[in-house]
Amino acid sequence: MKFTSQFAFLRAIELDNWLTAGAVTVVAFLLMHALIRWSRRRIARLAEAGKADRPYAEVLAATLGRTSMVAVTLTALLIGLTVLDLPAPWDLRVRHLWFITLGAQLALYIDHALSVSAKRYFRTHAKDPDAPATVAHTLVSWAMKTVLWTVFLLAVLANLGINISAFVASLGIGGVAVALAVQNILGDLFASLSIAVDKPFEVGDAIVVNGVSGAVEKVGLKTTRIRADSGEQVVIANADLLKNTVRNYKRMANRRVAFSLLFDPATPVAVARELPARLRAIVERQPSVRFDRAHLKNVTQDALEFEVVYFVLVPSYGTFMDTQQQVLLGALELMEELGVGNVRPVQRVAVDMAQGLRVVGDDDEEEEAPAARVGGGRS
Incomplete structure (x- = not known):
């Protein structure tokens, strides 16, 4: 009986008013649908005409694509209901429904705009635009969307007359309890955020950490996956990863090579005087190499020790080994030519x-x- 009494006012509305409200609803729906389609086509043409010059057009075109037909239908119905003379309780309920409908659609627009904008930003600043999404992209998008929908939910509750101050306080207390329970997970989460911001390495970098050498395959919210040089996949927690020293070989600009050659102590002084220049000539014959120095470092009763230092200007390990091999072979040929062999302890x-x-x-x-x-x- 109580439910029936709440809708008793519907019988008081005349048929003409119902027909007028229905006509207004249909017209409003058609107009909004046509306006949205026209706007999407117009903005899509602007986006295609110049993506580099009009980044906002790309964002708007993608954002309008998230228009909910449910929201459009509800909005048309609400416009039709404004024609009717509703009593005070229902007038307040219609206003609440207006806020929820338009707020939800606006939140959907902002949600998609944030996704498209973040994707465009990280794609523009990435070295490889076709590379998978980085952990920074994932975390930034997730954080912004979480804040957006939390604010929308609190706004809806406040509009419905709920005291959100006590609700926010209870959320704070519950958040502390949850944080204590999942502190290890949160530690890994904040560690992944540190990796995203500080960028000690990125996907594809060759690193060595805690005795594991390999290429980074994925940086997740909790763990980082490394494809080891031996073939297996190594999964390391982000918090543990940041506690250890990370060597990033992909960012190596060049390689410094220092080695010693031991010559027979009976080598004549005149020949020993020529050796630094001859060793320098051997190093400088190699491609992508910058010679640093070659000196007689030490003289003992067992050997004459010459130290050679040079830089390989290509960070590739294969290039480094090829160059070192050619330098050592050249040094052996030099020993054979001068008749001064390497020292063999007897x-x-x-x-x-x-x-x-x-x-x-x-x-x-x-x-x-x-x-x-x-x-x-x-x-």
């Missing part, structure tokens, strides 16, 4: 047969055996 053993040693066998018979006094010498 162990010399001297045996002194001065004393005798008594050796007792299993049959308890003793026999004389020569004793050996061994002395070692290094040459």
